[in-house]
Amino acid sequence: KxxxxxxxxxxxxxxxxxxxxxxxxxxxxxxxxxxxxxxxxxxxxxxxxxxxxxxxxxxxxxxxxxxxxxxxxxxxxxxxxxxxxxxxxxxxxxRQAHRYHPDLPFNFIVLGKLPHPHGMIFQWDVSNKTKDQGSRDPLLITEWVFLSHHRSKRMTRPQELVAELIRKACLQIRELASVDFTCIHLPIQLGSGHLTKAMLEHLLQENKALQFTLDSYSEIHGQISIHRLAHKLFNQDVQFYISLKNIQSKKTLKALTVFTDTSGASHKSVMTWRDPRTQRWEADVIKVEGSPQIAELATVIRAFERFSEPFSLVTDSSYVAGVVSRAENAILQDVPNMALFELLSKLITLVSHWEQPFYVMPVRSHTDLPGF
CATH class of the missing domain: 3.30.70.270 (Reverse transcriptase/Diguanylate cyclase domain)
Incomplete structure (x- = not known):
């Protein structure tokens, strides 16, 4: 036929x-x-x-x-x-998509809001006036790009979502047209205003996933733009919001040091520190039902609730140390264990609204390896 x-x-x-x-x-x-x-x-x-x-x-x-x-x-x-x-x-x-124009390059833009940002593969037809049709829409939508409803990681930072979205879009355009994007638009909204080139560089330095994705792209294929094209669809869509504030220190602080530990047998959750005023060791001990990870997580949350000044957190759980290091402004995936879900939600809220610097490190207390 x-x-x-x-x-x-x-x-x-x-x-x-x-x-x-x-x-x-x-x-x-x-x-x-x-x-x-x-x-x-x-x-x-x-x-x-x-x-x-x-x-x-x-x-x-x-x-x-x-x-x-x-x-x-x-x-x-x-x-x-x-x-x-x-x-x-x-x-x-x-709604509708458009047939591609063979003489126009492909671009990509990040749109939407957390926890489900999305993107659009599009072409921009600047010669948008024709004799028979007059002025027409310059935006040619090729495809929309979405992330999976279920993510592989339990906690994901916004920068990682952007990186994953860009990687998925790059793979898609290579499959569709065997080309790369001419331009990737990142019209990200910040708490202090719109993203600038200097802020973009800072954003790349602070997140390896986004750095690897955009650095390899910009060096080989095309350019990165921090602006939106003038179109009602881009103006109507909520801009992706991200925070550049990073209160977690990468090195130990000259501040209060808090040690946490748990006992799987007694279910005791212990937090201890030396009071800087009296120079006496203080302790906070409670019983927490559940796995050692849940008990350790509950202890760390008590530390953020108890202290408001800068502190260094020392834990013997590498799992908890990793969770705390990723908690700031993180997006939490559904967790079947309700107790764990509530603790993670509470930790993300506390760390995301924390105003003083903090440092977290795991100790190797249960191995023969040298360490703190």
Missing amino acids: IQRMPPWKYLGLEMGKRTLVPQKLAIKNNIKTLADVHQLCECLNWVRPWLGIPMEDLAPLFNLLKGGEELSSPRTLTHEAATALEKVQEMISK
Whole structure:
């Protein structure tokens, strides 16, 4: 079958002279089992790159996947999920992607807000006036790029999300067109205003994941822009917000030193320090039920709650030391263990709002290796 006139229909898509949309899509809202939810989510994931359906609009639907693993497990459409489906249906009827222009380069821009930033692969047609059509939209949307609903890491910093988004977009454009982006736009909003070149350099120095992603790109392929192009879609979309403040010190502080430890047998959680005024050792001991990691985490949280001045934290748990070092402004993934989830949430809140510098280090107290 040869299609000579638009719209052309191919692989579930309907292509006009300039635009591209999925063919008429019937959304099944008669949800009864987990299998029905899987089919619905697969269908929506298929159209997302062309229609730009954000993750926060689909989250109530993805939450229906939780629970029993049997495909025959019963499911019902919640009120939040039904509202999400209504939004999706509206987007399907109004949004579209564009056919690519062979003479224009591809660009990428980071958009959205935490915890679900997203991006857009696009072309910018500066010759946006034609004799027969007059002035037309210069923005040609190729695809939207989204991160997975479930991340591999339990805690992820915003800078790491940006790096992951850029890496995914670079792989996608190479697969689609076998080229690299001419420009990557990072119109990031900061607490002190818009991102500047100097701030971008500082951001790269502070985060290895973002540094490796952007350094290799800028040296080989194209440029990095801190500006948004003038378009209503970019102005309407919430700018990605990030904080450059980093209160965690990379070296020990001349300040109060707090030691923490736990006992798996007695479930005792111990925090000890030398009072700088009396020079006497003080201790805070409580019982915490759960694994040693939970007990150690609870002890560290008590340290942040008790002290308001700068301090160095010494713990014998490398797990807890790593968690604390990543907690500032981190995005927390769903954790099945509710006690652990509440502790991690509390730690992230405390560290993100902490105003004094602190230093954290693990000790090798249970090995024969030399150490503190």
